[in-house]
Every structure is written in structure tokens, then in C-alpha cells.
Amino acid sequence: MQALDLAQAFTLIEPGPVVLVTTHDGGQDNIMTISWTMVMDFKPLFAITTGAWNHSFAALRKHRECVLAIPTVDLLDQVVGIGTCSGADTNKLARCELTPVPARLVRPPLIQQCLANIECRVVDFIDRHDIVVLEGVAAYLDTERQERRMLHAVGDGTFIVDGRRLDRRKMMAAKLPPGV
Amino acid sequence: MQALDLAQAFTLIEPGPVVLVTTHDGGQDNIMTISWTMVMDFKPLFAITTGAWNHSFAALRKHRECVLAIPTVDLLDQVVGIGTCSGADTNKLARCELTPVPARLVRPPLIQQCLANIECRVVDFIDRHDIVVLEGVAAYLDTERQERRMLHAVGDGTFIVDGRRLDRRKMMAAKLPPGV
Numbered sequence: 001m002q003a004l005d006l007a008q009a010f011t012l013i014e015p016g017p018v019v020l021v022t023t024h025d026g027g028q029d030n031i032m033t034i035s036w037t038m039v040m041d042f043k044p045l046f047a048i049t050t051g052a053w054n055h056s057f058a059a060l061r062k063h064r065e066c067v068l069a070i071p072t073v074d075l076l077d078q079v080v081g082i083g084t085c086s087g088a089d090t091n092k093l094a095r096c097e098l099t100p101v102p103a104r105l106v107r108p109p110l111i112q113q114c115l116a117n118i119e120c121r122v123v124d125f126i127d128r129h130d131i132v133v134l135e136g137v138a139a140y141l142d143t144e145r146q147e148r149r150m151l152h153a154v155g156d157g158t159f160i161v162d163g164r165r166l167d168r169r170k171m172m173a174a175k176l177p178p179g180v
Numbered sequence: 181m182q183a184l185d186l187a188q189a190f191t192l193i194e195p196g197p198v199v200l201v202t203t204h205d206g207g208q209d210n211i212m213t214i215s216w217t218m219v220m221d222f223k224p225l226f227a228i229t230t231g232a233w234n235h236s237f238a239a240l241r242k243h244r245e246c247v248l249a250i251p252t253v254d255l256l257d258q259v260v261g262i263g264t265c266s267g268a269d270t271n272k273l274a275r276c277e278l279t280p281v282p283a284r285l286v287r288p289p290l291i292q293q294c295l296a297n298i299e300c301r302v303v304d305f306i307d308r309h310d311i312v313v314l315e316g317v318a319a320y321l322d323t324e325r326q327e328r329r330m331l332h333a334v335g336d337g338t339f340i341v342d343g344r345r346l347d348r349r350k351m352m353a354a355k356l357p358p359g360v
Contacts, residue, residue: 016196163343
């Protein structure tokens with residue numbers, strides 16, 4: 001995994017992929033699957049919708065740190081497996097054969113098998129809507145990975161895989177933020 | 181365009197597509213392109229990040245209604261065109277040859293050329309983060325449309341097109357909301 005310029009980190013979340021979120025509760029790492037995410041700023045700032053119904057939320061609330069890890073299509077069954085069991089009674093990382101790697105600025109781990117990882121600190125909780133606002137503080141991309149197609153949850157048990165990429169950089173030049 | 185069960189409307193936004201947002205300011209329709217969106221609840225509830233830097237925001241703030249219209253890959257140049265000019269000095273719907281269709285419960289129009297449309301009412305403004313919370317009140321899907329591949333903005337001027345769809349309904353059965 002190579003360091004990625006923070007100015008580019010929002011481009012990992014903007015396409016709307018399924019994301020794994022790692023947390024650490026002081027004793028143990030945990031991981032959850034989430035697709036309710038949103039870019040809020042190029043800084044980068046992100047929103048995720050989660051609450052007490054997720055076991056990971058208590059650790060996020062208390063320690064105010066997480067890692068957003070972006071899986072690719074070859075990890076689909078791990079993604080679904082993580083989403084269908086609870087960290088309350090399972091060591092999900094070990095069960096899904098995902099390898100935690102120490103992060104640089106936060107305690108929750110990066111996930112070695114993922115295409116990209118973003119270390120995040122919580123900057124706000126919007127309790128009335130179960131929104132957690134995160135600021136990315138370090139980012140990484142596995143530039144040697146062959147499989148780079150991300151997954152998009154439909155919400156009905158099916159997942160759309162990234163297809164081809166179309167380039168409109170020239171048309172959009174005036175609107176792009178610096179550094180991307 | 182056929183009516184779509186509101187219980188399924190969140191599945192249009194959950195995969196993270198580029199969305200067109202129509203508003204009406206009392207005199208004129210406007211439209212903007214947005215990819216900073218998030219599902220917040222199956223009801224459905226959605227968040228979008230927008231603010232005074234978008235011309236459409238004043239109408240959204242005042243009239244508290246909009247339509248989320250979901251374009252497909254054949255509309256890419258319209259999507260980019262909408263995103264690179266301002267409703268302050270352009271009738272963007274006409275310029276992009278998009279056809280407004282009267283909505284049922286809100287004043288902003290549906291977009292005929294889009295795969296799907298969701299009529300929304302604003303339920304909250306989270307001013308400190310420029311988040312607008314929307315509740316979907318009616319939804320439509322063009323079931324006769326051949327091209328159904330949605331677009332995902334990367335944020336660097338490129339767009340990822342939907343590829344194949346993978347089915348994990350059986351593994352996820354216990355976690356799916358009713359009605360999808």
C-alpha cells in the first residue's frame with residue numbers, strides 16, 4: 001500500500017462504493033460493511049449513517065476514530081459475510097480472513113486486502129439523524145493490485161460491479177478541485 | 181414512467197449514482213448535477229450536500245421540495261453540461277434538451293429522459309454541514325428503457341459506468357428490509 005495524496009482521497013468515496021469501516025474499542029478491532037456514505041468536502045470530509053444498532057458504533061462514539069477500507073469485487077463474499085454477522089459475538093476480521101495492518105495516525109487498522117484505506121477522525125455526530133462526520137487524515141492505495149473494480153450495493157441483496165470508465169476531464173476542467 | 185413502490189426507492193440511490201436534482205423557484209425550473217448523496221433510511225430518507233454556492237439552493241431552502249432524477253450512461257454529456265453551467269444565467273433544462281414532466285406531489289418536475297425519478301420534500305437542513313435531508317414521497321421507474329446503466333462520478337472528471345450485477349440475495353435474506 002502506497003500513501004495517497006489526501007487531496008485525492010475523496011475520489012475513493014465519491015463513486016459510491018461499498019465500504020468496510022474498522023474501529024477499535026480499546027481491546028479489540030471490529031469491522032462493519034456500510035454503503036450509506038457521502039463525500040461532504042474535498043478536505044476530505046465524509047458522512048456515514050450509523051448508530052447504536054451497529055456494534056461498531058460504541059467504539060466510534062468513544063474513541064472517535066475509524067478506517068474506511070475500500071474492497072473490490074474479489075472480496076464480495078467477505079463484504080457480505082461482515083455485513084451479516086455481529087462483532088458482539090464474532091471476531092469478524094479473523095473469520096473473514098482479512099488482515100489488519102497498523103495505521104499511522106489512528107488505532108483502528110487498515111485492511112491489507114483492500115484496494116484503498118482512509119484513516120479518519122470523527123469531527124461531529126449529528127445525533128438526530130445518526131450521521132457521523134469524518135475527516136480523512138491519511139490515505140493509501142494498493143497501486144500494484146490487478147483487480148480494481150469496486151462494488152456498489154443496490155440494497156436488495158445484489159451488487160453492481162464497476163464497468164468501464166469514461167473521461168470528461170476536458171469538459172470539466174474548470175470545475176475540478178486542485179490536486180486531483 | 182411507471183410508479184415505483186416507495187419501499188424500493190432507496191435502491192436507486194444506494195449504489196451511489198450521479199443524480200440530477202430539479203427545483204422550482206416560483207417562476208422557473210432549475211436543475212443541478214450532484215453526486216454527494218447518501219441513503220439514511222429505507223422510508224426513504226436521503227441526505228444531499230449542497231449550499232448557497234449552488235443556484236438551486238435558494239429554491240430548495242424556500243420551497244423545500246425537489247426531484248432526484250437518475251440519469252444513465254447515454255445522458256453523460258447532459259449530466260456534465262448541467263454541472264458546468266449555472267441556472268443563474270441559463271435555462272439548463274432547455275439547453276440540455278431535457279424534458280420536464282409534471283410531478284404528482286411537488287412542484288419541481290420529473291425528467292422524462294431519466295431512468296428513475298423520486299419526488300422529495302425537505303425534512304431538515306443541517307446548516308453547519310450544508311446537508312439537506314430529504315424524504316421521498318413518490319417514485320417512478322421507466323420500465324421500458326433499454327439502457328439502464330447508471331453513472332458514478334469519480335470526482336476527477338471521469339465517470340464509472342455500471343458493469344455486471346452479482347446476486348447475494350440468499351446470503352443476505354435475513355438483513356434485507358421488507359418490500360425490496
